[in-house]
Amino acid sequence: MNAHDSNPIDAPPFTIEGEDRPSRWLVTCDHATNRVPPWVNGADLGIAAQDMARHIAWDVGAAGLASALARRLNAPMIRSDFSRLVIDPNRGEDDPTLLMRLYDGTVIPANRRADAAERERRLDRLYRPYHRELARLAAAHPARAICAVHSFTPQLKGRPPRPWLVGILYSHRDERLGPAMVRACRAQGWITGDNEPYSGHLEGDSIDTHALSHGRPNVLVEVRNDLIRDAEGQEQWAGRLAAVLESVLAESGA
Template structure:
């Protein structure tokens, strides 16, 4: 394989936090041809990755002394934030754009990409979590300000969750206390997606967790990524303290 399908940053970090960045990269590995037939402009769009999230995740890792696992392949190669049986695992059309390199991908190609990229990424997450005591997961994503033909998305930060809101609720409360952040509660998506990363590594094992969505126009520069990481770090810390107080009664 040309390059590993993931990066691990600060693996010996001492915090309970474990950071995940499922859509950190828009790279198309050599094993898939190095291209999916899209223009550079399309590969720079949100359809291929979550712009800005790698920088935010790396800076959070530094500020919080937390290990982080970042993907090293485009979500269009195969989406690590989908279960293996999810119909959107290997996208052939996304936000109005046909993906030429996926147009004729069959079950065998899907299985090959699962083996090369999707499963190694999740194995790395599983291994890292298995070596830590009571880890708390935070997954960092970004969203486009407007999908084609849809209404603009006004939220600046979204917190997504399913049935376990132990960390999400206090995080939402702390974000709202800032007073100048338009917070989306399960926006712009629902946090319930069976088989996705948080379902697999947090909900299933019962771990404290939160999924944060940042609007990608707000984290388009390194400076902005650092600024948002610096803002999120103390809010996450405060939210975890509240969650632990609630748990211990």
């Protein structure tokens, strides 16, 4: 599905799959791609190709996992189609990390030079259309539950290796699904982070905006990206996670 973008020369800033699928679940993928639109500094943020392939530019494997998971859940899925380094759709508009200038040791030259007008242009052509569609899909089911799919790198520069296979993130404002998901994943024998490797509460992020603010049950699933780099790994983890998500939602009564 294409974006209803005000500028017809833009490539769609989002992709939707299975809009008519009947599940309560909506699967989202905020950091699905490392694409830089051509109107952003000539499609070049000024960093090396190997850095654009790293986790700093996108969540490696997350798009394929989100798509496979949505099919298994018979649920719609929406993903962004622009790099988090262009503008981060999982941040509030007033978040200082919305437009990153330094990430995991890499300086982003095109962002260091970006002024307020450039920030607004990226918001208007990428960020806001994505969130409008996410809001529309979230509201399309009266009992919507949201599963946000992300991935994390096995090790940040200069940091110890991360032991988790999966991280389950959730906010203290809504613990209907998160803690039960942690227990269910650990019961499968997976080394599972409880609000690790990141905190599950961030004011203005996608879950805050589209789930917490509307009372919708929600969970954010992080999978270590070396496990989902290819289609085989993505399908394997989609099957594992779908079963756990369905059982946890059913048992929660949410």
